[in-house]
Amino acid sequence: MLARRKMRSNELAEKIGITTANLSILKTGKAKAIRFSTLEAICRELECQPGDIMEFTAGKGEKV
Amino acid sequence: MFFKYTMQRLSLLRSIIGILFFFSMLGVIVGLPLILIVLIFPTKVPFNFNGYLLNADKMEIVFLSAVIYAAHCAFTYGLYLLKKTLALFSKRIFFDQKVIFYLGRTGKSFLISGLLWIVPLFFCYLPADNRVKTNTDADGFAIPIFHLAIGLFFTVLSEVFLMAKKMKEENELTI
Numbered sequence A: 001m002l003a004r005r006k007m008r009s010n011e012l013a014e015k016i017g018i019t020t021a022n023l024s025i026l027k028t029g030k031a032k033a034i035r036f037s038t039l040e041a042i043c044r045e046l047e048c049q050p051g052d053i054m055e056f057t058a059g060k061g062e063k064v
Numbered sequence B: 001m002f003f004k005y006t007m008q009r010l011s012l013l014r015s016i017i018g019i020l021f022f023f024s025m026l027g028v029i030v031g032l033p034l035i036l037i038v039l040i041f042p043t044k045v046p047f048n049f050n051g052y053l054l055n056a057d058k059m060e061i062v063f064l065s066a067v068i069y070a071a072h073c074a075f076t077y078g079l080y081l082l083k084k085t086l087a088l089f090s091k092r093i094f095f096d097q098k099v100i101f102y103l104g105r106t107g108k109s110f111l112i113s114g115l116l117w118i119v120p121l122f123f124c125y126l127p128a129d130n131r132v133k134t135n136t137d138a139d140g141f142a143i144p145i146f147h148l149a150i151g152l153f154f155t156v157l158s159e160v161f162l163m164a165k166k167m168k169e170e171n172e173l174t175i
Helices: A009-016 A020-028 A036-046 B002-040 B058-090 B097-122 B138-172
Strands: B047-049 B052-054
Touching (some): A009 A036, B097 B138
16 A cells, blocks of 8 residues: 555654554554554555455464 | 652562571571481480470471471572562563563462471371371461462462563554
């Protein structure tokens, strides 16, 4: 989504008011949770829906 | 301001535990030769346990002494771990795997100490007439019950710290 909007990570981080380190945690999927305010800010800046930037992947041995 | 007072109380607690550990270590160092002396003595040895003078056979006395010595060693080890935990606290390391491990081990050590203290009280209590009796005095059970309670408290505290660590991690990884 960032590439589609031709936006760099640090630029997005600055716009939504989080650090690049935290944005990196989000991008790599290491984050345990995301605040609604952060999600809202990302969606607003990238002009997208939450489903466009998040997807559900079943864990090992987990039935969908 | 709050943290300053916490640190002051922590350093006071560290000093108290340090003194207690020092005297407890003295008991560990002196205790073993005493058991050996009892082994070497050929006949009956007067043995004072919880204020009662016992006239028991040498091997019974050695067994009692060994159990009490083991209980004391377990208690001293618990104090040593508690000292290490407090040292981590003074470095402002609270919700760490080491702290959780030390607290759990401290609890287990105190539990073992309490259980070992119960052994001579229940099974090997030999009053002056040389008969095996159980002792249900509040004085007799005060030490082991206190050790068991403190041991359980530390094991629970270890689990609480584990939950706190998970919550802290989750909080830190909430963006």
